[in-house]
Amino acid sequence: MHGKAALTSKIAVVGAGEVGSAIAYSLILNPIAGDILLIDPKTEVRDAQAQDLSDATYHGNTSTRVRAAEHKEAGQCDIIVMTAGAAQKKGESRTDLIGRNLKILSKAIEDAKPIHEDAILLLVANPVDVLTYFAQKFSGLPKAQVFGSGTFLDSARLRGILAQRSGVAASSIDAYVLGEHGDSQLVAWSHASIGGVPLDQVFTEKEIDKKAIADETKQKAAAISESKGATSYGIGGVAASICKSILFDQRNIRPVSHWQEDLGLCLSMPAVIGREGIVRSIPVNLNDEERKNLEGSANNLKEVIQEAEKDQQ
Numbered sequence: 001m002h003g004k005a006a007l008t009s010k011i012a013v014v015g016a017g018e019v020g021s022a023i024a025y026s027l028i029l030n031p032i033a034g035d036i037l038l039i040d041p042k043t044e045v046r047d048a049q050a051q052d053l054s055d056a057t058y059h060g061n062t063s064t065r066v067r068a069a070e071h072k073e074a075g076q077c078d079i080i081v082m083t084a085g086a087a088q089k090k091g092e093s094r095t096d097l098i099g100r101n102l103k104i105l106s107k108a109i110e111d112a113k114p115i116h117e118d119a120i121l122l123l124v125a126n127p128v129d130v131l132t133y134f135a136q137k138f139s140g141l142p143k144a145q146v147f148g149s150g151t152f153l154d155s156a157r158l159r160g161i162l163a164q165r166s167g168v169a170a171s172s173i174d175a176y177v178l179g180e181h182g183d184s185q186l187v188a189w190s191h192a193s194i195g196g197v198p199l200d201q202v203f204t205e206k207e208i209d210k211k212a213i214a215d216e217t218k219q220k221a222a223a224i225s226e227s228k229g230a231t232s233y234g235i236g237g238v239a240a241s242i243c244k245s246i247l248f249d250q251r252n253i254r255p256v257s258h259w260q261e262d263l264g265l266c267l268s269m270p271a272v273i274g275r276e277g278i279v280r281s282i283p284v285n286l287n288d289e290e291r292k293n294l295e296g297s298a299n300n301l302k303e304v305i306q307e308a309e310k311d312q313q
């Protein structure tokens with residue numbers, strides 16, 4: 001393991017709303033850091049969340065502490081998880097949030113400066129791929145230290161749906177959603193496997209309807225939000241798992257949004273995650289249709305970035 005022992009580590013959660021508090025709660029249940037700092041300009045909400053979450057640490061079986069803090073302190077943490085930002089309203093896409101959330105991101109990063117040179121900045125707020133691109137610019141950190149949760153959550157959802165359809169445990173299924181964490185995402189079916197065996201060799205098209213499953217995966221966030229107003233526990237678990245990969249230098253491969261040199265932007269491809277962030281990107285040999293869809297996803301994101309850059313001038 002690189003660096004200091006994980007339980008002396010500090011994780012800042014910037015944005016103490018639905019998502020920030022769910023991430024903090026996952027980090028309490030699966031303790032990997034000594035301190036969790038909550039940062040939010042709504043100080044009453046922030047303080048109440050800190051107290052409620054702290055109550056979940058006093059049962060005597062965890063050493064994790066939770067407290068309210070300011071942006072400056074977040075800048076000195078080992079991991080800064082950025083959830084600050086508006087969530088989608090009914091009918092909005094994730095990219096519709098760019099105008100509101102880019103301003104919030106810019107201010108939150110400015111307020112956190114100076115940022116520790118070894119800090120990892122993990123983007124969660126949407127549109128996560130576009131915000132990751134801008135966070136790399138705003139923070140001044142090396143690109144490998146700034147990445148987004150991306151399609152890790154979509155891939156977990158896909159595995160869950162495949163597990164239900166196939167009667168095989170999600171942990172025995174390898175299947176990635178790649179590209180945008182949003183409407184232009186794609187499933188890399190050509191690389192999906194069950195127990196290491198290609199999916200197509202185990203199940204027929206009739207047993208596994210790929211189009212229906214990809215659509216259900218893409219629509220899952222909207223389907224949940226329709227009834228409960230937001231999604232929080234899924235991303236809570238996923239973001240806490242990424243924090244563990246970082247602090248324990250686990251080197252797991254996860255589909256996260258990171259810098260793509262050939263495309264000049266950030267989107268999700270599998271990457272090795274460790275204490276220095278993105279240790280390396282894993283190239284995937286997509287088939288022609290998947291490659292076309294990935295390029296489409298990149299083009300969508302490029303348009304959103306270009307519009308946002310125009311607005312900034």
Ligand SMILES: NC(=O)C1=CN([C@@H]2O[C@H](COP(=O)(O)OP(=O)(O)OC[C@H]3O[C@@H](n4cnc5c(N)ncnc54)[C@H](O)[C@@H]3O)[C@@H](O)[C@H]2O)C=CC1
Pocket residue numbers: 014015016017018019020039040041042045083084085086087088097101104107108123124125126127128149150153181230231232235
């Ligand atoms: N990447 C993913 O898979 C997921 C991303 N999200 C995204 O996470 C974001 C947060 O969603 P919710 O927690 O449901 O929203 P929320 O409205 O419950 O919480 C957002 C919080 O950010 C705070 N905030 C605003 N400006 C801030 C600043 N400068 N510094 C610190 N905090 C600031 C607000 O005061 C608010 O408490 C949204 O953009 C949502 O779309 C949500 C679920 C999954």
Ligand SMILES: CC(=O)C(=O)O
Pocket residue numbers: 094126153221231235
């Ligand atoms: C809201 C969101 O991005 C999700 O749950 O996937």
